Amino acid sequence: MACSGIPRSPVILIVILLLLFYVVGSSASGASESEALLKFKDSLENNKDLSGSWNNETTPCSSEKANWVGVICFAGKVWGVKLEKMGLKGVIDVESLKDLSNLRTISFMDNSFEGSLPDLSKLASLKSIYLSNNRFSGEIPPQTFQGMQWLKKIYLARNQFTGAIPSSLTSLPKLLELRLEGNQFIGRIPDFQQKTLQSINVSNNKLEGEIPASLSKMPVTSFSGNEGLCGGPLNQCESESTKKPSVVSIVVVAIVVGVALVIIGIVIFILNRRNQPAASSVEDPPISSFQKKSGIKEADEVSQTSEKSSASKKGENMKLSFVREDRPESFNLQDLLTASAEILGSGYFSSSYKAALLSGPVMVVKRFKQMNNVGREEFHEHMRRLGRLRHSNLLPLVAYYYRREEKLFVTDYIEKGSLAVRLHGHQALGQPSLDWPSRLKIVKGIAKGLQYLYNELPSLIAPHGHLKSSNVLLGESMEPLLTDYGLVPVMNQEHAYELMMVYKSPEYSQQGRITKKTDVWSLGILIIEIMTGKLPASFLQQGKGSEEDLANWVQRVVPQELNSEVFDKDMEATKNGQREMMKLLKIALSCCEGDVEKRWDLKEAVQKIEEVKERDGDEDFYSSYASEADIRSSRGLSDEISFP
Numbered sequence: 001m002a003c004s005g006i007p008r009s010p011v012i013l014i015v016i017l018l019l020l021f022y023v024v025g026s027s028a029s030g031a032s033e034s035e036a037l038l039k040f041k042d043s044l045e046n047n048k049d050l051s052g053s054w055n056n057e058t059t060p061c062s063s064e065k066a067n068w069v070g071v072i073c074f075a076g077k078v079w080g081v082k083l084e085k086m087g088l089k090g091v092i093d094v095e096s097l098k099d100l101s102n103l104r105t106i107s108f109m110d111n112s113f114e115g116s117l118p119d120l121s122k123l124a125s126l127k128s129i130y131l132s133n134n135r136f137s138g139e140i141p142p143q144t145f146q147g148m149q150w151l152k153k154i155y156l157a158r159n160q161f162t163g164a165i166p167s168s169l170t171s172l173p174k175l176l177e178l179r180l181e182g183n184q185f186i187g188r189i190p191d192f193q194q195k196t197l198q199s200i201n202v203s204n205n206k207l208e209g210e211i212p213a214s215l216s217k218m219p220v221t222s223f224s225g226n227e228g229l230c231g232g233p234l235n236q237c238e239s240e241s242t243k244k245p246s247v248v249s250i251v252v253v254a255i256v257v258g259v260a261l262v263i264i265g266i267v268i269f270i271l272n273r274r275n276q277p278a279a280s281s282v283e284d285p286p287i288s289s290f291q292k293k294s295g296i297k298e299a300d301e302v303s304q305t306s307e308k309s310s311a312s313k314k315g316e317n318m319k320l321s322f323v324r325e326d327r328p329e330s331f332n333l334q335d336l337l338t339a340s341a342e343i344l345g346s347g348y349f350s351s352s353y354k355a356a357l358l359s360g361p362v363m364v365v366k367r368f369k370q371m372n373n374v375g376r377e378e379f380h381e382h383m384r385r386l387g388r389l390r391h392s393n394l395l396p397l398v399a400y401y402y403r404r405e406e407k408l409f410v411t412d413y414i415e416k417g418s419l420a421v422r423l424h425g426h427q428a429l430g431q432p433s434l435d436w437p438s439r440l441k442i443v444k445g446i447a448k449g450l451q452y453l454y455n456e457l458p459s460l461i462a463p464h465g466h467l468k469s470s471n472v473l474l475g476e477s478m479e480p481l482l483t484d485y486g487l488v489p490v491m492n493q494e495h496a497y498e499l500m501m502v503y504k505s506p507e508y509s510q511q512g513r514i515t516k517k518t519d520v521w522s523l524g525i526l527i528i529e530i531m532t533g534k535l536p537a538s539f540l541q542q543g544k545g546s547e548e549d550l551a552n553w554v555q556r557v558v559p560q561e562l563n564s565e566v567f568d569k570d571m572e573a574t575k576n577g578q579r580e581m582m583k584l585l586k587i588a589l590s591c592c593e594g595d596v597e598k599r600w601d602l603k604e605a606v607q608k609i610e611e612v613k614e615r616d617g618d619e620d621f622y623s624s625y626a627s628e629a630d631i632r633s634s635r636g637l638s639d640e641i642s643f644p
């Protein structure tokens, strides 16, 4: 593999030269290679497998033959180190490896290495790096691979890397294979221009935006499991705008939309003039940017062509249904369609748009594509039920729109956004990370909201059904607001199975059923995510097979022996709160109990969560406070009180 593409005879020549070199110089370099490798071994934890052969009795290599386990030799020199599936931990001592001047390949796949990626740029001659299936985490600095001009293969899959894909990967002149799947990379895929690149896999990350054109020939599975990706082999991007468009792109979009609106407006005006009497043209919507962005068809465009529908039927079809008595109808579908819109997110499950109504309010419109499972009456009935729900930890439904092939849900816009973004994207957005008291408050609020759903929707097997961090929004005072609840009965089955949280539970993957305790399992997963700051990769995976991963994820993220290392490094912990933090984590683990019979029911889980305090001990002191909110507001003061 090292010599592919080079004509045969020079290869033989090189081999002969190297062999000659070996005969002359082997004894000296053998010793220093031994030293380097032994030093390297000392930096590894759990290196029992190496103790048998890695010692001074032999040199690592004699000619082509390797004397030491996991060493690959070429011409009597250490060419590669391949230590896979050995349960290795500790540090990868790059400094020692640097002394192996012929080292071209390293593999430490399927071990338990943790922490940030070692500084590989010191090993500038490497041709391949295999580090998949470990527990490496954190961001990879953009310049990490700078100058590694021989690198052909990089395997970093199934670790816990976060942040952007390092841009220096795009400057590797020989890059052939890149495997980054199953991490938590965010942002856009950088522009890979290398003609050498044969395969890339970035599936199951948190990437978003348009796939660079240079990668459009790669298979779909190279990109799947990234809810925010579009273009290339995937679906066409719906719009230019992303969550945080640049000023330039906003201006460009604004101009394009503006011009388009004028043109379309004129066309519509002319068409209306021609087709309809003057009275009804007043009612008809001028085309809008929400409508344009979402691509929602004019109501009954279809039925108009098939049959001339009566005016009254059309009126009904065009109507938003408002579900809340305390929120009188303050806008209609036309207002919504003409509102200026911004895409908040777009996925397989739903797309959301932020729509700023001309009359002032800013609403979120969620558009569900896979919801024609139930008939009109049943749907209306279910929506009325959801509309009656009222709790300080639920984001209320304000209105909905029903057409057979189109469902829109309208809610208020929540400025602070989702818990998922706050947990995993706060650095990119320049927000502070959440401290322990805030996280505890969020967990308690989620539990309360869930408890309420269980009380109010007793006929649903999984009253929430899709509990995950992106479905928890954060209100003004950081109180959690659950969204996307109560949808299991109205989702199309085949899509529900692939996408909704409850169908990723162990009971569903093992026995094909969900139970009243399945939301408890999702709650456990969510709390673990909140406490560890780790994002379950399989949230992002589509389709079957991901259930397995989510159950395993718990084991991967939370080690058998619990210690404070497991907590999110970004979590500012109170000095006196570690015991309670551990208590909450253990509650989460109990919620994730695979055996449904043994798992707590929701009531028990909520009770246990309620018992968790912000600080260890001193229960009397804190019980004098009325609520968690009071404790929060007193924090400024109580931080200065030292507790024995």
Ligand SMILES: *[C@@H]1O[C@H](CO)[C@@H](O)[C@H](O)[C@H]1NC(C)=O
Pocket (backbone or CB within 6 Å): 031, 035, 056
């Ligand atoms: C192996 O040899 C090196 C030098 O040749 C020496 O420094 C080291 O102590 C030896 N190690 C053992 C375990 O004998």
Ligand SMILES: *[C@@H]1O[C@H](CO)[C@@H](O)[C@H](O)[C@H]1NC(C)=O
Pocket (backbone or CB within 6 Å): 181, 199, 200, 201, 202, 203, 219, 221, 222
């Ligand atoms: C990418 O990785 C995923 C997950 O491991 C796998 O299912 C898929 O087949 C891979 N695709 C390619 C093109 O390697």
